[in-house]
Amino acid sequence: MQISFAAPSPKVQTGSWVVAASEGKALSPAAVKADKASGGALTRALKFSRFTGKSGQLLEVLAPEGLGVSRLLLVGLGKPAALDGKGLEVIGAQITARLDSAGETSATFEIEVPKGSKIKNGEAAAHLAFGARLRGYSFEKYRTRNLDEHKRHLNALKLTTAEISAAKRAWQGLDAVADGVLLARDLVNEPPNILYPVEFARRVKALAKLGLKVEVLGEAEMKKQGFGALLGVGQGSERESQLVVMQWNGARKKGNPVAFVGKGVCFDSGGLSLKPGAGMMGMKGDMGGAAAVTGTMLALATRKAKVNAVGVIGVVENMPDGGAIRPDDVLTSLSGQTIEVLNTDAEGRLVLADALTYTQRRFKPKFVIDLATLTGAIVQALGFEHAGVFSNDDKLSDRLAQAGRTTGERVWRLPLDPAYDKMIRSKIADVKNIGGANSGSITAAQFLKRFIDDGMVWAHLDIAGVAWQDGEHKPMIPSWGTGWGVKLLDRLIHEHYES
Ligand code: BES
Ligand code: MN
């Protein structure tokens, strides 16, 4: 979607013209202008509709007389005091959905912020565009028929505002974040026969052109270094396991980086502890954590964030063959701790264990945040609206919660507590990889904590309920893969860790 910012003109003459009203049918100046230019078409239509100006409401006038546009679209902004960036993004997405389903190819948004709201016009335009771009996404590369039915039509969006330079400045950052979200969605949506570990690594390497430093460790190197847990997961697969390390050094000063670690299981069959058919569907998305880390690193590099950041993803395929790990095997992790594998389907924590050790040892980060589609239990607990967060640091946890409220990628904290440790005690090794029937997300987090160094600030995000969506789509997410986490992590960095 092509997005541009321009000064308002007296009349819009092509495509759709979108103007706004706040709650109580209070027409904005642009709406009044459009109404006059169309000989009162909007006020006439208002009389015969239930439009009140509630946030996201739409009133459409087709082929208004006296104007060259195909339609006038009046959008509700709700109560001025409640209007913020996130709300405008949703509104931008709702308009886009409507225009797109109508087959419209170009539109001009002339949406002023009403008096009494906190956000400024330039910034508001950028947030509208951000919502439009996220909603304008589609993943159609594997369709060869009926493409017209599925593809996006709206491809040019002009946002008019008196504050052009402020809008462009805000857009530079948001456009980069959108790039990251869309990449993460693409990665999650790709089928697992196409996106296997080596291919995932190849796609990350292509990001080096943005100034990211990318390194890939293959199986031989990881074996030499002792990645026994991660390699154990991949050993039943025909596809080679990979560890991908991304670095972005954008801070003014040298200094320890922040670190993100992602679970990248390109397909999770469960291994020998095979998943039943229905539970295996969608397990191409089990690399959603790695996708979020990759998308975040892309966003940081693209907007030249003033931060030093590393992203480390463990990319593997969990398959059952004669060489696969067995329930009862004992693996020696990179940390030296031994792990009794009692269920090969609890593989994500094995991958993360080694990736976390590697990241802490090599980079001594300020903090490490891992993201993983780790447990079905988190979906039971929190559904599709929050990711679970587990942390040994109240400040980091609070910052994540706040960034979640700002961006809409919300997180809910759950406990870590030594009292759960007995559930992962092994009869013969240092730890076992399952904790029993209850509190499955907590015992998984408790397992990861065994691989966090003393004093390391750490948060674990269990994103199993939010990395993809079946059924009804959220307004800004028109595909199965959500790209969840990129907005959240970018916001966290932007608010607290740029120098
Ligand atoms: N990738 C799954 C978790 C998952 C399940 C994500 C459903 C999204 C939807 C993970 O590897 C897994 O299989 N976890 C097991 C752990 C159990 C064997 C201790 C689970 O949650 O059932
Ligand atoms: Mn599994």
Ligand code: ZN
């Ligand atoms: Zn998994």
